[in-house]
Amino acid sequence: MTQSVPIGQPSPEPGEVEPAITDDSRLAAMLGQTGPPVFTREEVEQIDRLIPFIAYDDGQLSIDGVSGEQLWDGRRSLLLYVPSRAVDNYRSIRDAFAQHFSVAVNCALKACYVGSVLAALRDAGAGAEIASELEWRIARSLGFAPDRTIVSGMSRQADHLQTLLPNEALLIAVDSFEEVQHIEWHARRTGARPKLMVRVNPLPPDSFFSERSKLGVGADEAYELLESVARSSHLELHGLHAHQLVRCTNPERFGELARRMGELRDELAGRAGVRVGTLDLGGGFEARYLMERAGWTIADFALAARDGLAGQDDLRVLLEPGRYVFGDAAVVLSRILGTKVKEGQHWQIAEVGSNLLPPTSDRAYPALPLRIADGQAWKRTHIADPTPTPARLYLDAMLPADAAGEGIALLGTGAYTAVRASLWNAGLPDIGFVTDGGVEIVFDREAQDAAFRALYGIDLEPVGEDVAERAQLGRQRARH
Numbered sequence: 001m002t003q004s005v006p007i008g009q010p011s012p013e014p015g016e017v018e019p020a021i022t023d024d025s026r027l028a029a030m031l032g033q034t035g036p037p038v039f040t041r042e043e044v045e046q047i048d049r050l051i052p053f054i055a056y057d058d059g060q061l062s063i064d065g066v067s068g069e070q071l072w073d074g075r076r077s078l079l080l081y082v083p084s085r086a087v088d089n090y091r092s093i094r095d096a097f098a099q100h101f102s103v104a105v106n107c108a109l110k111a112c113y114v115g116s117v118l119a120a121l122r123d124a125g126a127g128a129e130i131a132s133e134l135e136w137r138i139a140r141s142l143g144f145a146p147d148r149t150i151v152s153g154m155s156r157q158a159d160h161l162q163t164l165l166p167n168e169a170l171l172i173a174v175d176s177f178e179e180v181q182h183i184e185w186h187a188r189r190t191g192a193r194p195k196l197m198v199r200v201n202p203l204p205p206d207s208f209f210s211e212r213s214k215l216g217v218g219a220d221e222a223y224e225l226l227e228s229v230a231r232s233s234h235l236e237l238h239g240l241h242a243h244q245l246v247r248c249t250n251p252e253r254f255g256e257l258a259r260r261m262g263e264l265r266d267e268l269a270g271r272a273g274v275r276v277g278t279l280d281l282g283g284g285f286e287a288r289y290l291m292e293r294a295g296w297t298i299a300d301f302a303l304a305a306r307d308g309l310a311g312q313d314d315l316r317v318l319l320e321p322g323r324y325v326f327g328d329a330a331v332v333l334s335r336i337l338g339t340k341v342k343e344g345q346h347w348q349i350a351e352v353g354s355n356l357l358p359p360t361s362d363r364a365y366p367a368l369p370l371r372i373a374d375g376q377a378w379k380r381t382h383i384a385d386p387t388p389t390p391a392r393l394y395l396d397a398m399l400p401a402d403a404a405g406e407g408i409a410l411l412g413t414g415a416y417t418a419v420r421a422s423l424w425n426a427g428l429p430d431i432g433f434v435t436d437g438g439v440e441i442v443f444d445r446e447a448q449d450a451a452f453r454a455l456y457g458i459d460l461e462p463v464g465e466d467v468a469e470r471a472q473l474g475r476q477r478a479r480h
C-alpha cells in the first residue's frame, strides 16, 4: 500500500495539538491550533480537484453544477446538502471493499437525518445503522429494509425491544450482560430468535475509547458474553462488532482493527466452537475530502482490511460509516456579520453559529470565498461565530481580502451538524438540498419560529422583511 503525495498531513487524533505550519502565520501560531493544516490559496482556487462537485466557474462558486446566484440570495445563511455527493461517497466505500469481501455498507443515520439525503442513499442500495428508537423510526419511515439495518445502542427499553425483535432480519449489537438478558427474556416470550453481534474493543484504549469509556465490553468479559450468547437457544450469535476509530486517516490502524477482529473470531471458534460469519468493522473514517487530502483513499483502507483478514474464509464484512459519507456532502453558505481586529489578528464573524457547527477543532470547517478574480489581494483571517463563547469555525483561513462582503462557504458541514442543532443565540440558518439544478428549502425562518414556539412557548416578534411583507400585505388588503 503506497500513500499518494499528500496535499496536507494526516489530521491528529482528537486532543492532539498540531503545530502551526505556515511561515506567514506567526501571529496565528500564538493561538492553539488543532485540526488539519490550513487550506492554501491554491487549494481553495482548485477546490474541484479535491471535491469535484464544488468549482469556480468564471470565478463564481458553483455547487453540484448550480451557480452561486441560483443557489443563494445571500439574505439568510443556508446549510445546503448535496445528496449526490453522499451517494458517491457511499458507492466509493462499497466498491472499494467489494473488491476483497462480501460487504454491506450501513450508513450511520446518527450523522444526518435529512430525508432527501437518506432517501438517495437508500435508493442507491445503502443500509442503515441506527442507535435509538428515534432512529429506528426514521429508518422505518424511509423504508430501509430490516435486513439492511444494524441496531447499535444500549439499554433499550422493553417497548423498543418488542418492536425490534419480530424483525428477525435485523442485526442487533449488544455490549452488556444485562442487555443480553433483556433480549433473551423478550425473545423467549415472543418466540423470535434475534441475531446478535457482540460489540468488542479490539484496539488498545486511546484518548477517545479510553478504559473509562462505557462502550463495548472489556477484554475479560468479551468471551464470557460471547459464550453466553452462543449458548442461548433463544439467540443467534451472528457476528462481532467494533467501532473504535474516530476521524481515522490511517489505513494501518484500520488494518490492525480488522486483524484483531479476525483473531477474536479464531479464538472464539477455538473456545466456544462457534465461528461467526460476520465482522462489523464499524465507522470512524475521516470525511472523504480530508482523507483524500491526507493522501489516502478508501481503497487503501479496504486493502489494509484485506491484509488484516488474510486467511479468514466465509466472512461477511459490515461497515457503518457516518462522517465519511455525510461529512463533505453539505456546504454552509453564511453571511459575514462583521469583522474585527484583535491584537493584530483579523476575524470575520459568520452568521452561522456553533449551535449548528460544533467546534470540534480549530479548523473544523474550511472556508471558501464565493467569488475569485485575477489580481485580487488575499489575506489570512480567522472565522468565528457570533455566540458568546470562544468557539471558532476555522483559524487562519486564506481568503480574498474583500470576501466578507459577499459571504463565505464552509466545507465539512454535513455530518453531526443539523442533527445536533439547537435554537440558540443567532438561531439556525435555512436548511435545504440541491435538486434538479436548483435548491429546495426544507427548514426556513418560519419553521424555526414554529419550532421555537413549540419548544419554549414564545411567539417571536416578526423581524425586518417579515414586518415589511406584512405591511405590504396589509396595504394590499386595505385596497380591496
Ligand SMILES: Cc1ncc(COP(=O)(O)O)c(C=O)c1O
Pocket: 108, 110, 111, 129, 152, 153, 243, 245, 246, 247, 282, 283, 284, 285, 320, 321, 322, 323, 324, 415
Ligand atoms: C456504533 C457506531 N457506528 C458508526 C458510527 C459512525 O461513526 P463515524 O461517523 O465516525 O463514521 C458511530 C458514531 O458514533 C457509532 O457509534
